[in-house]
Structure formats: structure tokens, C-alpha cells
Amino acid sequence: MSAASNPSWSEDRPDSSLTPEEQTAEGRLELLDRVIGLEQQLQELQAANLLTPTEAVAVERNLASMRSSLTWRAGRVVTLPVRVVRYVKRRVLG
Template structure:
């Protein structure tokens, strides 16, 4: 911890420093506050990314339509050798 952070609390006597326990307690509070904030962000992001049932059906239909297109199938054929080599590499190397 830096010297600037160790002088946060005003002391009645200038020769008395902040105890290690007090500094650790403040750090724990800061970490707890940070965790609570991050948990709230995760909740907000999860709520924003959820699709309604009708939106999910529309997305699945759009994906199925895309996968059935000639361009998708041609791309899968063109990239087949690369995908096969990746699978072989994973199995051989670990």
C-alpha cells in the first residue's frame, strides 16, 4: 500500500500511523464494493441479452435460413480441409 493511501484518516496525533488491520479492513470494504458493482453489471448484461420466445424463434429461423443458403454450403465445402486439419491436430497434440 502506498504512503498516500496510509494517510487517509485524520489522526489527532501526527506521529500515529494507520494500523495494518485498519488498512486491511478498508481494502476488504473496497473489494466488497467492487464485487457488488460487478455482480450488478453481470445481472444487467444477462437481462439485456435474454430474448423473448418470439425473438428466439425468429433468430433460429434466420440461422436455419442462412445455413441452408448456397453461400453457406459452399463456404463449408471450401473450409472443410482446414477444419479437418484442426481436428487432427487437436487429437494428435492433445
């Protein structure tokens, strides 16, 4: 964060000025506040993506049943030529 893009509260008041120590302390408090906010955001994102073991087993079971269905297997057979061409294209062209 630059001082130009995020002015200090004391810059609005010409009668008050901060000492270098106070400016350093204010900067540290701003960084601490930012770190705490980022930690909270990280915890929220991690909690949103976690599945319970029961949910994970259910998802895996659903995926396995989908892949064993006739529709899935027929789709794989129909798209086989396209997948082969893509594979060869990646191998030949790099």
C-alpha cells in the same frame, strides 16, 4: 481490500480516531457497498444478454436459413479439406 491501498476517511484527520468497533463497522459497510454494487452490475450484465422468446426464435430462424443457403453450403465444401486437416492434427498431436 487492504487498508494501505484504501485509506479510511479518519486517517486524513489527526484529531479523530476510530475505535476498533467503529473500524469494524466501517469495514463491514464498505464490503456491503461493494456487494450491492457487484449485484447491480451482475443484474445489468444478465439483462443485456437475454433475448425474448420471440427474438430467440427469430435468431434461430435466421441461422437455419443461413445454413441452408447455397453460399453457406458451398463455403462448407470449399473449407472441408482445411477442417479435416485441423481435425486430424488435433487427434494426432493431442
